[in-house]
Amino acid sequence: MERTIENLRQLIRAGRALTPADTVILNGNLVNVMTSEIYPADVAIFQDMIVAVGDVSAYRGPKTQVIDASGSYLVPGLIDGHIHSECSKLSITSFAKAIVPSGTTSMVSGLDEYISVSGLEGLKEVFAEIKQSPLKVFWGAPYKTPYTFPTSTISCNFNPEIHEQVQQWPECFGVWETVREAVQELDEDTLGALSLAYKNRLPIFGCAPMARGNDLNGYLCGGVRLDHESYDHQEVVEKLRKGMHMVIRESSVTHFLAENIRAVTQVNPALARRVSFCTDDVTAKDVVEKGHVDHLVRLAIKAGVAPMTAIQMGTINSAEAYRIDHLVGSISPGRIADILLVDDPATFKVHTVITNGKLVARNKKLTYDLRAPKRSSLLSSALKCNLTVAKDFEYRVQLANGKAKVLSMEVKGPFVRKRRDVTLDVVDHVVHSDTKQDVLMVSVLERFGINGNKSLAFCSGWGLKAGAMASSAAPDDNNIIVLGANAQDMAVAVNHLITEGGGQVVVKDGKILDFLPLPVGGIVCDLEPQEVARREDGINASARLLGCDLPEPLMYMFFLPITAIPDYAITDVGPVDCVALTTFDPILELIEHT
Incomplete structure (x- = not known):
C-alpha cells in the first residue's frame, strides 16, 4: 500500500492508458457498491491497483494477462x-x-x-x-x-x-x-x-x-x-x-x-x-x-x-x-485491486479471488504455496512458569472441617457469567469442588515469568464429571487457564502445557486425552486450517467425554479472563467482579460442624 513519487508517476500513467495494464478482467458484471448498480464492465489492473473500469480495450498490451469473467459478477x-x-x-x-x-x-x-x-x-x-x-x-x-x-x-x-x-x-x-x-x-x-x-x-x-x-x-x-x-x-x-x-x-x-x-x-x-x-x-x-x-x-x-x-x-x-x-471496499480506479468473482449476488458463492492485483485463489484453494516464516525466539512458546502440584489447585481455608458457602461463576453462554451461591464441603482445610452440583475449580497462572501469580475460584456450567482442561491461549492476557473436577488432573494439564510450550489439553485420571499444540507464542500454530479444524473436533470431543455439553468447551473456557464480560471473570490477580471492577473473595461464609 506504500505510494512513492515514482510509484505514483507509474500509476497515473497507467490510469491514462499510457502504460499497458498488467491484468484485465473481461466479460464480467460489475457490482458497483458505490452506486448500487450492476452492469457489464471490464477492469484494468496495474501493479496492485485498479486503474480503469468499463471499456478497457485501450489498456491492453501484448503482455497483459486476461482473466475471463464470463457468467460471473465482480x-x-x-x-x-x-x-x-x-x-x-x-x-x-x-x-x-x-x-x-x-x-x-x-x-x-x-x-x-x-x-x-x-x-x-x-x-x-x-x-x-x-x-x-x-x-x-x-x-x-x-x-x-x-x-x-x-x-x-x-x-x-x-x-x-x-x-x-x-x-x-x-x-x-x-x-x-x-x-x-x-x-x-x-x-x-x-x-x-x-x-x-x-x-x-x-x-x-x-x-x-x-x-x-x-x-x-x-x-x-x-x-x-x-x-x-x-x-x-x-x-x-x-x-x-x-x-x-x-x-x-x-x-x-x-x-x-x-x-x-x-x-x-x-x-x-x-x-x-x-x-x-x-x-x-x-x-x-x-x-x-x-x-x-x-x-x-x-x-x-x-x-x-x-x-x-x-x-x-x-x-x-x-x-x-x-x-x-x-x-x-470498492472496484474503482485508485483502489487496491481486491476483486472477487462470484456466481450470483443472491447466492454469493465466491469462486475466484484476486488480491493486490494477483489471482491468488480458485475454487476455495490458494493458487500457490504459502508458507509461514521461520519463527524467532520472540514468538517461541516457552511458558515461563514453574511446574505445578495438586496442592496448587486446592482452595485452602482456616476452617478444618465443615461447610463453605461460595460464589461460583456460572456460564450463561460465552459472554455472560452470573452469580451462583452454593455450599461445598470443607475437609482438612480444603474446599472441595462438587461435580454433582456442577461446581469446578478454576485457576489462572501467570506465564511470562514476571510475578508467578496464581488465582483460584469456582465455576459452574461446564458439566464436567471428571478430569480437567487447560489452555495457554486465553484472551485478553493469554496466561494459562485451567478448570477441572479435581486438583490432580488440573496439575497434570498445566504441566503438560508448560512442558510442551503451550496449547490446549484435556486430561482424565492423570492421562492426556487430547492435546492441540500452539507453538507460536503459545496461542497459534502454522498447521493447515483443515488440520486445525479436525483437531478442534477431537479436543472438543474429549471435553465431552468429561461430561461437558457446551458447543465450544475450550473457547467458552478461554473467555473466562475477559473482564469486560458481565458479571464475573478470573485473571491471574484473582476472581473479578466485572461490575464493581475489583477482585472478590469467592468464600462467602465458613460453617463449622456442630
Whole structure:
C-alpha cells in the first residue's frame, strides 16, 4: 500500500492508458457498491491497483494477462471489521489460507493477543508475516493492554508513551477496541490514547456491549466512532441514531446477526448504509465448513436483506466505517485491486479471488504455496512458569472441617457469567469442588515469568464429571487457564502445557486425552486450517467425554479472563467482579460442624 513519487508517476500513467495494464478482467458484471448498480464492465489492473473500469480495450498490451469473467459478477474483496484472528488458533499465514479463498481480503485487528505474549518486537514480526500473505490487516493500536480491570499480567503493557510511537507507524489505522468501562471510569491511560488519536486524526474503534442512554452518550463524547457489540437490535438502532457506525458480529459462539439485522429489516432499511460485518472470534472448523464474511453476507440475504445491500455491508460500509475506503471496499480506479468473482449476488458463492492485483485463489484453494516464516525466539512458546502440584489447585481455608458457602461463576453462554451461591464441603482445610452440583475449580497462572501469580475460584456450567482442561491461549492476557473436577488432573494439564510450550489439553485420571499444540507464542500454530479444524473436533470431543455439553468447551473456557464480560471473570490477580471492577473473595461464609 506504500505510494512513492515514482510509484505514483507509474500509476497515473497507467490510469491514462499510457502504460499497458498488467491484468484485465473481461466479460464480467460489475457490482458497483458505490452506486448500487450492476452492469457489464471490464477492469484494468496495474501493479496492485485498479486503474480503469468499463471499456478497457485501450489498456491492453501484448503482455497483459486476461482473466475471463464470463457468467460471473465482480465484487470488491470482503472486509472483516473486527477480528482477533488469534482465537482461531491459526497464525496469520494459516488464517490467510483459511479466509482468503472465501473472499475475505482485508481485516481490521489489533493483533492484541500477539502483543500480550511478544510485545512490540513480536508485533513487528507479525507485520512482516502479513506483508508476505495475500491478506491485508488494517491494524488498530490497542487503547491499552491489558484490557482487564484490575490490571492482569502480560508481557507488554500498552500505555500513552507507546501510543506516541505506534500511532505514527504506517500500519496504524486507528485505536482498537476501546471498551466502555475504561472510558466511563476516566482511566488515565485510555484518555491519553484517545487524546493522541484526536491529535493524529485517527478514528477510535469501540467495544460497548449493552451501552444505552446516558452511559452511551458519555462514551460517544470520548470520540468513539463505531462499535461491534450489541446484544439486541434496539441497541443497534439507538447507537446508529446517535451517529455510530455499527459492526454486526457473528462469531463461532455469539450468533448476533439474526437479532441485530432486525434493525435494518424491521425498523428502518435506511440504517443499512452504516452497518457492516465482523466475526470477532472464529474457530478454524467454522471457517473451513461455512466460510467467513461471505457466510455473513449469505446470512443477511437469508434474513431478508437485499443482495446489493448485504454486499455493501461486507465491503464499502466497512471501509467507510474505518476510513479506509480510499484503499479498499470498492472496484474503482485508485483502489487496491481486491476483486472477487462470484456466481450470483443472491447466492454469493465466491469462486475466484484476486488480491493486490494477483489471482491468488480458485475454487476455495490458494493458487500457490504459502508458507509461514521461520519463527524467532520472540514468538517461541516457552511458558515461563514453574511446574505445578495438586496442592496448587486446592482452595485452602482456616476452617478444618465443615461447610463453605461460595460464589461460583456460572456460564450463561460465552459472554455472560452470573452469580451462583452454593455450599461445598470443607475437609482438612480444603474446599472441595462438587461435580454433582456442577461446581469446578478454576485457576489462572501467570506465564511470562514476571510475578508467578496464581488465582483460584469456582465455576459452574461446564458439566464436567471428571478430569480437567487447560489452555495457554486465553484472551485478553493469554496466561494459562485451567478448570477441572479435581486438583490432580488440573496439575497434570498445566504441566503438560508448560512442558510442551503451550496449547490446549484435556486430561482424565492423570492421562492426556487430547492435546492441540500452539507453538507460536503459545496461542497459534502454522498447521493447515483443515488440520486445525479436525483437531478442534477431537479436543472438543474429549471435553465431552468429561461430561461437558457446551458447543465450544475450550473457547467458552478461554473467555473466562475477559473482564469486560458481565458479571464475573478470573485473571491471574484473582476472581473479578466485572461490575464493581475489583477482585472478590469467592468464600462467602465458613460453617463449622456442630
